[in-house]
Amino acid sequence: MSFTLAIVGRPNVGKSTLFNRLVGKRLALVDDQPGVTRDLREGEARLGDLRFTVIDTAGLEDATDDSLQGRMRRLTERAVDMADVCLFMIDARTGVTPIDEMFAEILRKRSAHVLLAANKSEGSAADAGVIEAWGLGLGEPIRMSAEHNEGMNDLYSQLQPLADAFATRAEDHAPEIEVDLDEDEEFDDEEEISRTPVPTTAKPLQIAVVGRPNAGKSTLINKILGEERLLTGPEAGITRDAISLKMEWDGTPIRIFDTAGMRKKAKVQEKLEKLSVSDGLRAVKFAEVVVVLLDAAIPFEQQDLRIADLAEREGRAVVVAVNKWDVEEHKQEKLRDLKEAFDRLLPQLRGAPLVTVSAKTGRGLDRLHDAILRAYDVWNRRVSTARLNRWLIGMLEQHPPPAPQGKRIKLRYMTQAKTRPPGFVVMCSHPDKMPESYSRYLVNGLREDFDMPGSPIRLILRGQGDKNPYKGRKKAQPSKLKKHLK
Numbered sequence: 001m002s003f004t005l006a007i008v009g010r011p012n013v014g015k016s017t018l019f020n021r022l023v024g025k026r027l028a029l030v031d032d033q034p035g036v037t038r039d040l041r042e043g044e045a046r047l048g049d050l051r052f053t054v055i056d057t058a059g060l061e062d063a064t065d066d067s068l069q070g071r072m073r074r075l076t077e078r079a080v081d082m083a084d085v086c087l088f089m090i091d092a093r094t095g096v097t098p099i100d101e102m103f104a105e106i107l108r109k110r111s112a113h114v115l116l117a118a119n120k121s122e123g124s125a126a127d128a129g130v131i132e133a134w135g136l137g138l139g140e141p142i143r144m145s146a147e148h149n150e151g152m153n154d155l156y157s158q159l160q161p162l163a164d165a166f167a168t169r170a171e172d173h174a175p176e177i178e179v180d181l182d183e184d185e186e187f188d189d190e191e192e193i194s195r196t197p198v199p200t201t202a203k204p205l206q207i208a209v210v211g212r213p214n215a216g217k218s219t220l221i222n223k224i225l226g227e228e229r230l231l232t233g234p235e236a237g238i239t240r241d242a243i244s245l246k247m248e249w250d251g252t253p254i255r256i257f258d259t260a261g262m263r264k265k266a267k268v269q270e271k272l273e274k275l276s277v278s279d280g281l282r283a284v285k286f287a288e289v290v291v292v293l294l295d296a297a298i299p300f301e302q303q304d305l306r307i308a309d310l311a312e313r314e315g316r317a318v319v320v321a322v323n324k325w326d327v328e329e330h331k332q333e334k335l336r337d338l339k340e341a342f343d344r345l346l347p348q349l350r351g352a353p354l355v356t357v358s359a360k361t362g363r364g365l366d367r368l369h370d371a372i373l374r375a376y377d378v379w380n381r382r383v384s385t386a387r388l389n390r391w392l393i394g395m396l397e398q399h400p401p402p403a404p405q406g407k408r409i410k411l412r413y414m415t416q417a418k419t420r421p422p423g424f425v426v427m428c429s430h431p432d433k434m435p436e437s438y439s440r441y442l443v444n445g446l447r448e449d450f451d452m453p454g455s456p457i458r459l460i461l462r463g464q465g466d467k468n469p470y471k472g473r474k475k476a477q478p479s480k481l482k483k484h485l486k
Helices: 015-023 068-082 098-110 124-136 152-172 189-194 217-225 271-286 302-313 331-345 365-379 385-398 436-449 480-485
Strands: 004-009 041-047 050-056 085-091 114-119 205-211 243-249 252-258 289-295 317-323 354-356 411-418 423-428 458-463
Touching: 004 015, 004 068, 004 098, 015 041, 015 050, 015 085, 041 152, 050 152, 068 098, 085 098, 085 124, 085 152, 098 114, 098 124, 114 124, 114 152, 205 217, 205 271, 205 302, 205 365, 217 243, 217 252, 271 302, 289 302, 289 365, 302 317, 317 365, 331 354, 354 365, 385 411, 385 436, 436 458
Parallel strands: 004 050, 004 085, 085 114, 205 252, 205 289, 289 317, 317 354, 423 458
Antiparallel strands: 041 050, 243 252, 411 423
16 A cells, blocks of 8 residues: 545545545445544555555544543544545535634644545535635645545546655665575574464454443453554443454454444444444454453343354354453452353353453453464364264264154264364264254264364254165166067
């Protein structure tokens, strides 16, 4: 990516709509009500032959205190400082407001490259607002409509010379990567071969952090990241979009998704909250490991169980993390109660890692990192067919399958069909008559004997009856020569 573009402006001027247009996906939530976006969301944008990073920001408001609006403004100002170019967007139909004038003045001081866009400018009703925009002193406004894909050529024309300048600057500051080695210099082959470097282009591990509102998901990710990148606070339901961040955590490249808090379906009435929850569910489907974050004060509530069960049904590796452990007084008794409740309430995830953390202080993050890698390893585990069939013989001898209606179910052989999550196929007679209890017996045996605790396991019973391969074929007629010989 050659440069970074931050889209800033008042609430509800169309920043998220333009962001979605540039990245080519509906990543950011869009709604008619103002103030939908609260966190910074980054995406890889394409505009003609330009490739750059675009940042969607919260709407700028006239608040500088520690209120939610004040914290959102500080986060947006931080994005302005990070970005190479700022696209200041106004609503052409509303015209220039006093807040627009104030923020135009701030942007002139904080950013070296500011472009002005008059959005929602389709039709003659926006002409007056476009003319007013000249008075902001930011040059010629780009007349555009993000919703109707108008004005993108003008935006490209203003970005292209800046992109060329940033590309030239990047070449001048690029490090030297081709170095000649002295052929006479001694080189230790053994040491080099034994060292396994971390590949820089490795696909990042996808992690989604899910849970009820105010469990501390954004605070936890900020602590892992080492900076206040996500908006946090005492208010429940601050996060609305499922925000993804790329980082390296203790040497492991990861992409971590912060999701909106998920409440009971009956309580979710507003359209915006429904969009937020569906965005979080989509993040779970994209993830490889799901961290279910609980509040230590009220763990394993009904909604927590539903969220954990959802992750298991989606076939994701699951890690349960109990947050706010720093304020817990009776830690040993509480941990014992948590483990007992976990085994009793979530039997489908028995053996999954249960980790206590404090997002506020950072305690337990190393254990959480190890638990995620362990769950990911189990999720990718593969067992050879020979081992599986030896194991199956032992399981059948220990506890043979039932004989419904006097017909013995024969389990012939077994193989692993897939990983992520581990999926096994058992060829047997009368698969439709196999009771659920015997399938659970096999799944629990797989977990215990092949060290796959907590991972979702899929077991498919496939029929392979004693079929006569010649049944149904027509009887071969004797040839005319044989008839003649007779």
